[in-house]
Amino acid sequence: MRVIFMGTPDFATALLEEICDRGHEIAAVYSQPPRPAGRGMSDKKSSVHQFAESRGLAVRTPKSLRSEQEASAFAALRADVAVVAAYGLLLPQPILDATTYGCLNLHGSLLPRWRGAAPIQRAIMAGDVESGVEVMRMDAGLDTGPVALSAKTPIGPDMTAGELHDRLAELGAPLMADALDLLAKGELIFTPQSEAGACYAAKIDKAEARIDWRRPARELHDHVRGLAPFPGAFFEGDLGHGVERVKTLRTAVEPGRGAPGTVLDDAGLIACGEGALRLLRVQRAGKGEMGIEEFLRGRRLARGAVLA
Structure with a gap:
């Protein structure tokens, strides 16, 4: 042909x-x-x-x-x-x-x-x-x-x-x-x-990439993986160096309760509207993708903090 x-x-x-x-x-x-x-x-x-x-x-x-x-x-x-x-x-x-x-x-x-x-x-x-x-x-x-x-x-x-x-x-x-x-x-x-x-299947709008912690953890898990690797779902928070934007590329759904966006432990578990989401792989602005353990060695995600 x-x-x-x-x-x-x-x-x-x-x-x-x-x-x-x-x-x-x-x-x-x-x-x-x-x-x-x-x-x-x-x-x-x-x-x-x-x-x-x-x-x-x-x-x-x-x-x-x-x-x-x-x-x-x-x-x-x-x-x-x-x-x-x-x-x-x-x-x-x-x-x-x-x-x-x-x-x-x-x-x-x-x-x-x-x-x-x-x-x-x-x-x-x-x-x-x-x-x-x-x-x-x-x-x-x-x-x-x-x-x-x-x-x-x-x-x-x-x-x-x-x-x-x-x-x-x-x-x-x-x-x-x-x-x-x-x-x-x-x-x-x-x-x-x-x-x-x-x-x-509408084109992905940049505004959709922000994580809305009020949603159920299962929905957010699907949201994160649907936007990975690009454009990448993100949250913002003060991680010890002022407010930063962090892309979230891998997550897991786990039990947990708290006000949406609240950090529930010292290993990246975040409360959602229903259940909680464990951060597994993330990316800071200008940096490469990394596991949550490596991320937490350089940034603070303390229990009780609230993410936007």
Whole structure:
């Protein structure tokens, strides 16, 4: 198949590599433009961009696909199909219609649950026990197109969004490559989605990252792991050096009672609206991730203190 590939982060890179290794022809790779990153804030190319260049593939990084010029340039590639995975730009109808077989999307949820921008994080934050990846044909709606193939995986009680991301990338690369092989033989069959159980996976807002200790410990545990490693749930408190912000990356639910946000012992147990949350791995601003024991050697989290 002659393929246009459209993706940006690590999740999509494994898929591009699999498609290349299966012998499909890559007409062009579309990715988000380089963004300022690092201490020097110099422009950094996306993971997909870097991989594509390492394979000698042509890379395009438009800021939008809405113009007639971009639509014409896309159509001029004369591709059989476009493959989309975490690309990050809206595909207007002329783009969806520009290839012989349309645009196939690798979506990180079991549709129709978690349509939208953050399906991996939302699944964990909601306490879901199962997720997966699906190959769907894109239409004008938001992740509403018919589904051809799917692969499921359990979500463990302590699995983070980063770990689920890696598992779905592992499942998704061969799944989409299989879909292309079937499409080439005329054997890829699509089934319309049901609307029952559909929900929206909104983009993660920065304000959501603050831990609200008034919530039950079980909900906060899911909240923390759903935001780990990025952007990371956080709390604030005076830890002996003035008020600091601390990211919380690993926790455990334990028995405990007290006013929400109150430190219950000298080893990182914090009272919640119901039960308590044990801090296991945290990260101070400008520092690396560390276990709670190491953290407490340099910062005070004294029994009776109240966190915000």
